[in-house]
Each structure stands twice: as C-alpha cells, then as structure tokens.
Amino acid sequence: METLKELFTFWQAQASKLGQQTLEHIGLTAASLLLAVLVGVPLGLLLTRRPRWAPAVLGFTGVLQTIPSIALLGFLIPVLGIGPGPAIFALFLYSLLPIIRNTLAGVQGVSPAVVEAARGLGLTDGQVLRRVELPLALPVLFAGVRTATVINVGVATLAAYIAAGGLGEFIFGGIALNNPAMILAGAIPAAGLALAFDAALAGLQRLSARKLVRVGGALLVLLPLLSGLYLLPRATGKLLAGFSPEFVGRADGLPGVRSTYHLEVPNVVIAPALVYEAAHHKDVDVIDGYSTDGRIKAYNLRVLRDDRRAFPPYFAAPVVRQRVLAEHPELQPVLEKLAGQINDSVMTELNYRVDYLHEAPRAVALEFLRKRGLWRAPQPVRGATIVLGSKIFSEQYILAEMYAALIRGYTSLDVATKTGLGGTSICFEALRNGAIDLYPEYTGTGLLVLLQPSPATLDSLHGDPKAVYQYVQQDFRRRYGLEWLAPIGFNNTYALLMRQQQAAQLGIASVSDLSRYLRK
Amino acid sequence: MPKLADSTYPAYLTNLYCSAFLSVSSPHSPVPTIRVRNLSKRYGDLAVVQDISLELAQGETLVLLGPSGCGKTTLLKMLNRLIEPSSGSVEVNGQDVRTQRPEQLRRGMGYVIQQVGLLPHYTVADNIGIVPRLLGHAPAAIAQRTEALLTRLHLPAERFAHQYPQQLSGGQQQRVGLARALAADPPIILLDEPFGALDPITRASIRREFRELDELRRKTVVLVTHDVVEAFELADRIALLDGGRIQQLGTPRELLFQPANDFVRRFFAAERLGLQLRTLRLLDILPFLPEAQTQRNAANTVETLLASATVQEALESLTNGAPATAGSSALTAASKPTNNAQEQVLSISTDALDTASYQLDLPQLMTAFGKALQQEETAWKR
Structure with a gap:
C-alpha cells in the first residue's frame, strides 16, 4: 500500500520524464523491429529458396538469442560504443531469430499443392512469392514479429544501461537505490507496453490473409514513424x-x-x-x-x-573495535601511521595501477610503504591475530594490504585478512559481531548509510568534513563501541x-x- | 450393316484431317499439337521416364494410365516444364518448349491437379480469373467469362463467385479448379488425377460433366489417372505406362482386345467385363440381333438410344440401373420406372432422324453382346 502511494507520487512528480522514457522505449522497439523485418524477412525468404542454408542461419541467430542481453550489450560497446546505436543493434539481433524462423516456417507451411497449381497456371517465381507464398505465410510471419516485439520491449529496458534511455532508467535507478516504487514506475509501463503491443499484433494476426497484406504494408510505414518517437524527446544542449x-x-x-x-x-x-x-x-x-x-x-x-x-565528505579512516584497541594498545599508533599520508591524487594513482595496470594490490601497497619509509620487515609472531576486513573494490584491497604490512612490521601480532566482503552492511555487521577487527570506512557512508541521522542533524553538519568526522566518531563510540581512527587523507566522494x-x-x-x- | 464413320475412326484422326486442312506451314504433314521425342527423366540412377515418344493431334484426349510410380505424372509435368527432362524434347505446336519462357508456356496450357490447389486467400471468382489477369484481359471480360464458366459447371455465380475455397465441398472445389484451367481458353489442358480425391458418386458426376463440356471437346487434353474405367470413358487414346516406359499406346479398344504384352493384359484383367461393356457400342452388336423389329414406341419402351451409345449405357437403361449416371446426350426419352423388368424394351435409332430403329430387351442385348465380344476376341487373335 505504502509502495503504491509512493508509486503514484513518483509518477506525478516525474510525469514528463515518464512520457519521455515511454516514447524512447517505443522508439527503440520500433526501430529495432523495423531493421529486423527489413533484414529478417528477405533472409527468411532467401532460405525458403536455399533450404540447405537454413540450419546454419537459424543456428547462428539462435546462438545470438542465447547470449544474455547484458552480455550482448557488453560485446557491442567496444565496437559501437554506447547510446542508441548499439542498443538498437542488440535488439535487432534478438528479433532476427523469431522473424527469420517464422518467415521460413510460414512459407514452408503453404500447401505444396497451392504452389504447384500456381506455378502450373503460369505465375512466375516472383508472382508465386508475392501473390501466394507471402500472403499465406503472413499469419505465421506476424506471429514471429509479435514474439520479437514482446522480447524487444523487455530487453529494451537494458538500453538504459548504455545511455539509450527508455523505461529502464527508472528501473535501474530503483534497483541502485533499493527503491521498489521507482522500479515499479519503470517496470509497470514496460509490462503495459509489452501487453499492448502483443494484444494489438494478436488482433492483426486474426485478420484474413488479404487484409494482412495491407496491414503489413501499413506497419512498414508506421514503424519508421514510431522509431522517430525516439528522436523527439532528446534534449540538446551545449554539453551532454x-x-x-x-x-x-x-x-x-x-x-x-x-x-x-x-x-x-x-x-x-x-x-x-x-x-x-x-x-x-x-x-x-x-x-x-x-x-x-x-x-x-x-x-x-x-x-x-x-x-x-x-x-557529502567521504574521508576514509580505519574503524576498529574498541576492545581490540584496549587489548593491544600498540595497535593504534601503528594504524595511524597512514593518517594523512594519502591524498586524492595519490589514491587515484594507486587505484589506477591496480585497476588498469593490473598490478597486485599487495605489491602496490608495499611499494607505497617503502617509498614513504614506512615499511619494515615482518616481526616474529607472538600472540593474538588481528582480522582485517575490506569491501570488494581495489582501493579497499590496497588499504587492507597496507595495514597488514604495518601490523606485521611494527608489532608481533599475527594478521588474517577477510577481503572482498560484499557491501557496507556486511563489513559493518562483521565488525560488530567480532568476525573482523577493523576495516577502512568512509565518513559519509558511516553517516548516511549506517547512522542515518535526522534531516535536521544532517543540515546542522553542512557537509563539513571535520564536523561529519567528529559526529560519526562520537556516535560510533557511543552506540557500537567502535572507534574511528585518524583519517587517511583522501576524500572518495561523488x-x-x-x-x-x-x-x-x-x-x-x-x-x-x-x-x-x-x-x- | 454399314458402320458409322464417327464411331469407327477415333476422334484424333478426324481432327488430324481438320488441322491438316487449316495448317498453313505444312499442309501435307500436319504439325501435332504436342510432340514428345525420346523423353527421359532420371533422378540419379533412378530412371522415372525412359525414352518416351508420342504425338497428340489437336482436339485429341490422351490418357496417361498406369500404376503408381510408373512415371505418368512426371511425363505430364515435363509437358509444361514443371519438371525439366534429362534428355529428349517436347514440342508444342512445333515449337520446342525450351525456347519459351516456362510461364508463357504454362499460360497457354490449363493445369488441373488432384489436390486442386485453389489459392485459399482468393475468392472463387479471383481464382478463376488468375490466368486471364496475368494475360492482361479486361476486367469486364474476365468477370463475364468467370460467370459463364461457373454456370456451365453448375455453380451459380451469384452464390459461389464470392465464396472462399474452404467454404466449398471437394467436388465444388474441383469444378472451380477446372474452370480456372479453362478461364483463358487455352488450346491445351493438362490434368493430373483430377478426380482422384473425390468420392465415387461425386467423381462419376463430375466426370460426366467433364465429358460433356463443350469447352473440352475442342481442346487437346492430356489426363493422368490410374483408374482404368475413367481412362476408358474419357480417352481417345490411352498410353499405358509401367516402369517409365510406354507399354502400349492406342485406342481403348486396341488396348482391351489387342494387348501388346502380358502387363497390358493383366492390367485390365480385373475390370475386363466392365471395360468391354464400355468399349463395345450398340452398332457393334446390331449384326447379332435377331430379325429387326420395326414396331416403334411401344408402351413398354423405356428409352431410345443412338447406335453410338455403349452397351453399358443400354444395360443401365434396361435394368433401370442408375438414372443419374446413365444420362447422356444420346438419351432421347425419359425413362419410366416400371416394376416388370422383363417386359421392358429399348429402342435403338441408327440415325438422327430416328427413322429406322431396333427394339430389344435385356436377354437379346446380352446375347448379342456375347456374340459381338466373341467375334472381337477371335478377330484380334487371328
């Protein structure tokens, strides 16, 4: 009920956006269908004349069909970039199989006696195709177009991933924000579009072959017009x-x-x-x-x-369980050796080396420590084990490796790492219940995701880095018994x-x- | 008793003379409408048609008869190039068919197949008008022709012209198929088992309509069938095929009484009596009738038949067999069913003026038939 109310509020607020996305969605579907019909029908007809090629062509388009849509878009990006081009091309590839297969099946389904009689009466091959085979194949051919349309309306939501617009924008926004109302705001119109197209084409399919010829012609005119809808809402400006x-x-x-x-x-x-x-x-x-x-x-x-x-500021700092700090007083100064050592550009550089030069996070971390004169050979282990956690991206891996090297070099404590812990909430829960002893966290995340203070409190902080840091430090200490140590220096924010x-x-x-x- | 010219000479001979008379290019050696020379069709190692040669005169009806797989349909389809021969040639009116575009060739040859093959998305009228439209005939002329054909085939245009094929019965569909083949008035008609898919009653009635269609009398017809009765009813000449070769080519009478080989003899064995009844005509048995009785129009006369009628027709008339199938243009009086069959008498008129006539009852008919049969058989054996 709550979601439903949110949904209507959302639609109301985003009415123009909804209209634009719907038009884009129809445009994408129509453009790809048009291409698929223009390519698929002649190809299907060619196959009726060269049946020996059919298994190869149908096999190939069948394989295209089995490629997960998101992967297909991924394959196309290096070739076609992003935007409507690759989106329409991907949708076109998905429509090919049903259209080619049904064209072929439709023509092959025409009674051989009718074709023989027509040829025997003196119709040329072209006339047999135009006046006999094609009109009689149309109901089956239309069923193929119908299948392709419904597939395309569904897959077109993915176009939002590559900047081609459509109703997927709401859906992916909703998924990213865990906002069911926003997901539904895109999903319901998309489903509605699919049902509407399906019903319309089902209605056409029931027409007689002779009327279908006329309807088919009308569709070939209509599809480019519908495709044009895509272009309408595109805003233009100096920058995109x-x-x-x-x-x-x-x-x-x-x-x-x-x-x-x-x-x-x-x-x-x-x-x-x-x-x-x-x-x-x-x-x-x-x-x-x-x-x-x-x-x-x-x-x-x-x-x-x-x-x-x-x-908001997202300054990184190690968050440690207070009890661990109390049991191992030597730990805090060691962890704070990194404080203020890494600014934005340094962190960017380190991430670049791991993400793009594919260097190991450990090697990058150790080289950084050596350069800053912080590295020391590991001491013999005597005593307890400190468990380090990290989230599942390079920056966190690098920081975890740095802390591990520092603890081994400056203390006789042992270190275990549990890196790649999914998201914020997983790391945080692991820390609270003692599965890990520390992990690097960001002030903004601590504030907005974990503490979630009232809007009034947020306003009072004004996004001031120091104020935010102090607020999360105090609240974490009070509420969870967790300690924010000194910030590392960089601000990984939007x-x-x-x-x-x-x-x-x-x-x-x-x-x-x-x-x-x-x-x- | 002199025999009547039109029944002793097959139609093709008479027509041969006609075409010879009309032919401009070679008045002394008339060009056959269809000439097939050394025609063969092989699929890989399988020879379907082997070295067949035959000629058809204008107006002649040739039946290609034989068991399934004998090559008769393949032979037919090579005439209109639906199948291209492996070797040999087909000439239509003296012109090799390979020198013509297949579509042009086919538009001059009506084509009827067993499965009819009406275009399901065309109305009856549109189906019939296909070839005239291809030939660019005027719409009004096409409409007029369509209506005339439908009327002639007992499918009133106002009721049937705008129906779709699936609304028609099998027999009605085949009539439309026939009308479609005739629509552009082609000089040649090819028929591939045209009545094969119909039930026996419908088949008989359509066959009769077919036989009586004036349109067809003038046309050169090639008909494929495996039904010997049908072949005997419709053929001027029959080409009996087996294993891709012609076993015998001749008139029905020749095939029946002078079989070329054992295959021909065996092929007609099962239907022999029926075929004999259909082959021998009343004028064949006249010499074996007792003294001529000149009493005319007795009260118990069921019917008056022309001497060119077959014994079968006389028999049906006398036994009051099947009035629906016995009807023919030779029927001149309405049959009156009576309970006392023994007293029924049949009149035979030997000329159109109905001056001289014979009267006979069933025993007389059968006796004369037996004697005529005996003479035929012994005559051929000598």
Missing part, C-alpha cells in the same frame, strides 16, 4: 551528461548538485561500469564518478572541484568529471564553472 542510475536518484547525487549549483544539464543514464568509457569515447561530456577512481587517470579526466560542497582537454578548453575547473558555462 551521462550519469549512473544511483547518482540520478540519490538525494546527495544529482538532485543535490542541481539545487546547490542550479545546474541544468541534459543527461542520459548509463550503467555505472560504463560512465567512464562514455566520457572517454566522447559519447557524453560530463559524468559522475568517484574522486579517487583509477580511471580518472587512465582516461585523463578532470575532477570538477565541488566548491559549494554539494557532495564527483563530476569531464575530459581534461575539453574542461581546459572551456575553462571549467569547478562545478560552479560548469553551471555558469551552461547558463551562458
């Missing part, structure tokens, strides 16, 4: 932004930036894994990202300074990124600059 679904939906993401900077930038939604690629390939100009991501260096991107602090070259050319260094440029 591509944002991950979570960023678009989160209060401290795009909505926050909008209200803080009065930033109005036309944007598309892209899968989180693809936003950097999109910027790199100039598909989009502005993206969201994390300020220490290795790809910033790999793709030569510029982090726009968040001069009005729209994004950031708006642009290609270095373009940013320099346009003189954009901060988000305020960007907002000013767009309003010019």
Whole structure:
C-alpha cells in the first residue's frame, strides 16, 4: 500500500520524464523491429529458396538469442560504443531469430499443392512469392514479429544501461537505490507496453490473409514513424551528461548538485561500469564518478572541484573495535601511521595501477610503504591475530594490504585478512559481531548509510568534513563501541568529471564553472 | 450393316484431317499439337521416364494410365516444364518448349491437379480469373467469362463467385479448379488425377460433366489417372505406362482386345467385363440381333438410344440401373420406372432422324453382346 502511494507520487512528480522514457522505449522497439523485418524477412525468404542454408542461419541467430542481453550489450560497446546505436543493434539481433524462423516456417507451411497449381497456371517465381507464398505465410510471419516485439520491449529496458534511455532508467535507478516504487514506475509501463503491443499484433494476426497484406504494408510505414518517437524527446544542449542510475536518484547525487549549483544539464543514464568509457569515447561530456577512481587517470579526466560542497565528505579512516584497541594498545599508533599520508591524487594513482595496470594490490601497497619509509620487515609472531576486513573494490584491497604490512612490521601480532566482503552492511555487521577487527570506512557512508541521522542533524553538519568526522566518531563510540581512527587523507566522494582537454578548453575547473558555462 | 464413320475412326484422326486442312506451314504433314521425342527423366540412377515418344493431334484426349510410380505424372509435368527432362524434347505446336519462357508456356496450357490447389486467400471468382489477369484481359471480360464458366459447371455465380475455397465441398472445389484451367481458353489442358480425391458418386458426376463440356471437346487434353474405367470413358487414346516406359499406346479398344504384352493384359484383367461393356457400342452388336423389329414406341419402351451409345449405357437403361449416371446426350426419352423388368424394351435409332430403329430387351442385348465380344476376341487373335 505504502509502495503504491509512493508509486503514484513518483509518477506525478516525474510525469514528463515518464512520457519521455515511454516514447524512447517505443522508439527503440520500433526501430529495432523495423531493421529486423527489413533484414529478417528477405533472409527468411532467401532460405525458403536455399533450404540447405537454413540450419546454419537459424543456428547462428539462435546462438545470438542465447547470449544474455547484458552480455550482448557488453560485446557491442567496444565496437559501437554506447547510446542508441548499439542498443538498437542488440535488439535487432534478438528479433532476427523469431522473424527469420517464422518467415521460413510460414512459407514452408503453404500447401505444396497451392504452389504447384500456381506455378502450373503460369505465375512466375516472383508472382508465386508475392501473390501466394507471402500472403499465406503472413499469419505465421506476424506471429514471429509479435514474439520479437514482446522480447524487444523487455530487453529494451537494458538500453538504459548504455545511455539509450527508455523505461529502464527508472528501473535501474530503483534497483541502485533499493527503491521498489521507482522500479515499479519503470517496470509497470514496460509490462503495459509489452501487453499492448502483443494484444494489438494478436488482433492483426486474426485478420484474413488479404487484409494482412495491407496491414503489413501499413506497419512498414508506421514503424519508421514510431522509431522517430525516439528522436523527439532528446534534449540538446551545449554539453551532454551521462550519469549512473544511483547518482540520478540519490538525494546527495544529482538532485543535490542541481539545487546547490542550479545546474541544468541534459543527461542520459548509463550503467555505472560504463560512465567512464562514455566520457572517454566522447559519447557524453560530463559524468559522475568517484574522486579517487583509477580511471580518472587512465582516461585523463578532470575532477570538477565541488566548491559549494554539494557532495557529502567521504574521508576514509580505519574503524576498529574498541576492545581490540584496549587489548593491544600498540595497535593504534601503528594504524595511524597512514593518517594523512594519502591524498586524492595519490589514491587515484594507486587505484589506477591496480585497476588498469593490473598490478597486485599487495605489491602496490608495499611499494607505497617503502617509498614513504614506512615499511619494515615482518616481526616474529607472538600472540593474538588481528582480522582485517575490506569491501570488494581495489582501493579497499590496497588499504587492507597496507595495514597488514604495518601490523606485521611494527608489532608481533599475527594478521588474517577477510577481503572482498560484499557491501557496507556486511563489513559493518562483521565488525560488530567480532568476525573482523577493523576495516577502512568512509565518513559519509558511516553517516548516511549506517547512522542515518535526522534531516535536521544532517543540515546542522553542512557537509563539513571535520564536523561529519567528529559526529560519526562520537556516535560510533557511543552506540557500537567502535572507534574511528585518524583519517587517511583522501576524500572518495561523488564527483563530476569531464575530459581534461575539453574542461581546459572551456575553462571549467569547478562545478560552479560548469553551471555558469551552461547558463551562458 | 454399314458402320458409322464417327464411331469407327477415333476422334484424333478426324481432327488430324481438320488441322491438316487449316495448317498453313505444312499442309501435307500436319504439325501435332504436342510432340514428345525420346523423353527421359532420371533422378540419379533412378530412371522415372525412359525414352518416351508420342504425338497428340489437336482436339485429341490422351490418357496417361498406369500404376503408381510408373512415371505418368512426371511425363505430364515435363509437358509444361514443371519438371525439366534429362534428355529428349517436347514440342508444342512445333515449337520446342525450351525456347519459351516456362510461364508463357504454362499460360497457354490449363493445369488441373488432384489436390486442386485453389489459392485459399482468393475468392472463387479471383481464382478463376488468375490466368486471364496475368494475360492482361479486361476486367469486364474476365468477370463475364468467370460467370459463364461457373454456370456451365453448375455453380451459380451469384452464390459461389464470392465464396472462399474452404467454404466449398471437394467436388465444388474441383469444378472451380477446372474452370480456372479453362478461364483463358487455352488450346491445351493438362490434368493430373483430377478426380482422384473425390468420392465415387461425386467423381462419376463430375466426370460426366467433364465429358460433356463443350469447352473440352475442342481442346487437346492430356489426363493422368490410374483408374482404368475413367481412362476408358474419357480417352481417345490411352498410353499405358509401367516402369517409365510406354507399354502400349492406342485406342481403348486396341488396348482391351489387342494387348501388346502380358502387363497390358493383366492390367485390365480385373475390370475386363466392365471395360468391354464400355468399349463395345450398340452398332457393334446390331449384326447379332435377331430379325429387326420395326414396331416403334411401344408402351413398354423405356428409352431410345443412338447406335453410338455403349452397351453399358443400354444395360443401365434396361435394368433401370442408375438414372443419374446413365444420362447422356444420346438419351432421347425419359425413362419410366416400371416394376416388370422383363417386359421392358429399348429402342435403338441408327440415325438422327430416328427413322429406322431396333427394339430389344435385356436377354437379346446380352446375347448379342456375347456374340459381338466373341467375334472381337477371335478377330484380334487371328
């Protein structure tokens, strides 16, 4: 009930967006269907004349069909990039099998006696095809188009992952934010579209062969028009932004930036894994990202300074169980050797080496410690074992390796690591129930995800890094018996990124600059 | 008793003379409408048709008869190039069919198949109009022709023209198939087991309509069947095939009384009596009748038949067999069913004016038939 109310509120608030996405969705489906019909029907007809090729062609399109849609999009990105092109192409590939197969089956299903009689009367091969085989195959052919349409409406939701729009934008935003109402806001219209198309085509299928010929012709005119719907809502502007679904939906993401900077930038939604690629390939100009991501260096991107602090601070610091600190007083000074040692660009560099140069996190961590003169040979082990945790991304692996090396070098404690613990809540619970003794956490995450204070409290913090750090430190100590040690130095928060070259050319260094440029 | 010319000479001979008379290019050696020379068809090692040669005169009806797999359908389809021969040639009106576009060739040859093959998405009228439309005939002319054909085939146009094939019975569909083949008035008609899929009663009635269709009399017809009775009823000449070869080519009478080999003899053995009844005509048995009785129009006369009627028809008439199937253009009086069969008498008129006539009852008919049969058999054996 609650969800339902949220759903209607959401639709009401996002009515124009919903309309735009629906039109885009219809456009994607229609464009891909048109292509599939234009290619699939002649190919199917060719196969009726060359039946020996049929198993190979049907086999190949069948294999295409079995490729998971998300994987198919993935394969296409290196070739076609992102945007409507690869989305329509992928949908086209999915439609091919039902259309080719049904064209072939439809023509083969025409009674051989009818074809023989027609040929015997003196119809040419072309006339037999146009006047006899094709009209009689149409009901089966239409069934194929119908199957393809329903598949396409479903798969087209994935187009949102590669910046092609459609109702998937809501769905993926909803999944990223764990917001059922938002998922339904996209899923219900998508299902409705599929049902509507299916019913419409089912109605057509029941028409007589002769009427179907006319309807088929009308569809060939209608499909390009429907495809044109896709182009209508495309906003154009000086710059195009591509944002991950979570960023678009989160209060401290795009909505926050909008209200803080009065930033109005036309944007598309892209899968989180693809936003950097999109910027790199100039598909989009502005993206969201994390300020220490290795790809910033790999793709030569510029982090726009968040001069009005729209994004909450996410300073990393080790979070340790108080009891462990009490039992091993030598531990805290060792862990704080890293405090203030790593700034944003250093962390970016380290991430880059692991993510893009594929160096081992351990090697990268040890080399960093050596360079800073922090490395010491491991001491013989005497005593207890400290269990280190980390979340499942490179930065956390690197930090865990650094802490492990420091503990081994400076104390006689043993170290075990439990890296790759899924998400924030898994790490946090592991720490609370003693499965691990410490892990690196970010102040913003501690504040917004774990403590979840009232909006009034949040406002009072003003996104001030020091205030936030003090707040989480005090509350964690009081509520959970966990201790935040001194921050490591870098702030891994949301950031708006642009290609270095373009940013320099346009003189954009901060988000305020960007907002000013767009309003010019 | 002199025999009547039109029944002793097969139709093809008479027609031969006609075409010779009309032919401009070679008045003394008429060009056959269809000439097949050394025609063979092989699929790999399998020879389906082997070295067949035959000629058809204009207006002649040739029946290709034989058991399943004898190559008769393959032979037929090589005439309109639905199947291309492995060797040999087919000429239509003196022109090799390979020099013509197959579609052009086929538009000049009506084609009827067992499964009919009406286009299910076309109405009856549209189906019939296919070939005339391909030939670019005027719509009004097509409509008129369609209506005329439907009427002639006992399918009133106002009721049937706008129906779809699936709304028709099997017999009605085959009539439409026939009308479709005739629509553009082609000089040649090819029929592949046209009545094969019909029940016996429908088959008999359509066959009769077919036989009586004026349209067809003028046309050169090639008909494929495995039904010997059908072959004897419709053929001017029969080509009996087996194993891809012609076993015998001749008139029904020749095949029946002068079989070329054991296969031919055995092929007709089961139906022999029926075929003899259908082959011998009343004028064949006249010499064996007792003294002519000139009394005319006695009260117990059931019917008056022309001398060209078959013994079978006379028999059916006398035994009051099946009025529906016995009807023919030779029937001149309505049969009156009576309970006393012995007293029924049949009149035979030997000319159109009905001046001289014979009267005979059933025992007389059968006796004369027996004698005529004996003479035929012994005549051929000598």
